[in-house]
Amino acid sequence: MDVQGPDDRFFRHLVSSMRNGVIAIHRSGTLALMNDEAYRIFSLTRGVDDVGRPSAELFRQRPELVRALSGVFEMTTLPNRAELRLKDLDRVIGYTLSQVRDEDGTVIGAVVFFKDLTQVEQLEERERLRDRLASLGEMAAGIAHELKNPLAGIEVMAGLLRRQVPDSPDAQSLLADILSEAKLANSIVVEMLEFVRPIRLQVEHTGIPEAIHGAVQLADTKAARGSIAVDVRVPVDVPQIQGDQHQLTQLFTNLLINAYEAMEGRGRVAITASTVLQDDGGEGREAVRVEMQDNGPGMSPDVAEHVFDPFFTTKAQGSGLGLAIVRKIVDAHDGQIDLRTVPGGGTLIRVTLPVSVSRDAL
Numbered sequence: 001m002d003v004q005g006p007d008d009r010f011f012r013h014l015v016s017s018m019r020n021g022v023i024a025i026h027r028s029g030t031l032a033l034m035n036d037e038a039y040r041i042f043s044l045t046r047g048v049d050d051v052g053r054p055s056a057e058l059f060r061q062r063p064e065l066v067r068a069l070s071g072v073f074e075m076t077t078l079p080n081r082a083e084l085r086l087k088d089l090d091r092v093i094g095y096t097l098s099q100v101r102d103e104d105g106t107v108i109g110a111v112v113f114f115k116d117l118t119q120v121e122q123l124e125e126r127e128r129l130r131d132r133l134a135s136l137g138e139m140a141a142g143i144a145h146e147l148k149n150p151l152a153g154i155e156v157m158a159g160l161l162r163r164q165v166p167d168s169p170d171a172q173s174l175l176a177d178i179l180s181e182a183k184l185a186n187s188i189v190v191e192m193l194e195f196v197r198p199i200r201l202q203v204e205h206t207g208i209p210e211a212i213h214g215a216v217q218l219a220d221t222k223a224a225r226g227s228i229a230v231d232v233r234v235p236v237d238v239p240q241i242q243g244d245q246h247q248l249t250q251l252f253t254n255l256l257i258n259a260y261e262a263m264e265g266r267g268r269v270a271i272t273a274s275t276v277l278q279d280d281g282g283e284g285r286e287a288v289r290v291e292m293q294d295n296g297p298g299m300s301p302d303v304a305e306h307v308f309d310p311f312f313t314t315k316a317q318g319s320g321l322g323l324a325i326v327r328k329i330v331d332a333h334d335g336q337i338d339l340r341t342v343p344g345g346g347t348l349i350r351v352t353l354p355v356s357v358s359r360d361a362l
Contacts, residue, residue, distance in 0.1 A: 098113075
């Protein structure tokens with residue numbers, strides 16, 4: 001009969017309550033202990049007979065973990081901190097290894113402590129991106145200001161020249177092309193200035209439904225929707241957030257325009273919203289999550305990885321700033337944006353915006 005004393009029960013309650021994942025194995029390689037957080041981190045299901053099973057068998061779905069545990073009893077120096085990248089879960093795990101010794105100093109087992117670093121890495125990447133954008137913005141702003149005047153001069157002179165050669169169809173055609181290209185270049189310059197300009201939020205109680213419906217109307221004036229159906233399903237009880245109405249409308253407009261252009265006038269875009277708890281490394285805070293799902297062509301992994309980068313575009317005449325501006329607006333609202341896509345399987349973009357904006361975001 002297995003009788004646990006108060007100390008044993010306290011120890012097990014302590015381990016099960018930890019916010020870090022804990023896995024302990026015997027010297028023989030069998031599992032001695034694994035808490036709920038470890039099961040969650042590695043997306044494994046607890047079995048009633050897990051304790052006592054060989055760890056290599058138990059973790060066969062997680063070969064990265066098996067490799068981390070292999071050789072732990074032969075190592076003379078264990079790593080203070082190492083990382084695992086679980087690509088199928090899109091998760092980064094930090095861990096430390098320790099050998100368990102008895103009273104005589106004999107190694108009788110090993111213990112691994114895990115921490116989900118995905119959120120930390122995302123925050124670090126956001127900081128690195130902000131640093132890159134700051135230096136890029138200074139350069140781009142200077143270039144944009146220098147380009148606006150000559151572009152305006154080209155448009156004016158081409159317009160005057162068109163009026164002076166009304167009877168020359170060839171000249172009229174060439175000048176029309178010059179004017180069209182000058183206008184396109186000017187629109188890119190304007191978009192660049194909008195991108196590099198610091199966002200100053202005009203924070204007020206803002207309704208997400210109003211921002212989404214405004215975006216649908218605005219997108220129709222800026223891009224050809226064709227026969228694409230837009231299905232907006234936002235519950236009436238979605239809370240208002242502290243946000244900038246204009247910026248949020250611009251955010252959803254850019255997402256819709258990007259979807260329209262990718263879908264080439266055919267298909268469906270579904271927009272939904274729900275109330276969630278945003279994981280900010282603490283207990284979480286109330287947020288509104290907007291999901292925009294289309295049934296378009298999707299993207300390859302290489303394209304999806306860079307789609308929010310400034311000046312990255314797959315379009316012949318795109319500036320590559322539309323989705324970069326989206327990310328900038330989301331960051332300004334202290335939110336999160338995620339993308340899920342497969343070639344031929346459509347694209348899901350998820351925007352999570354906290355109900356209240358922290359002071360650091362203002």
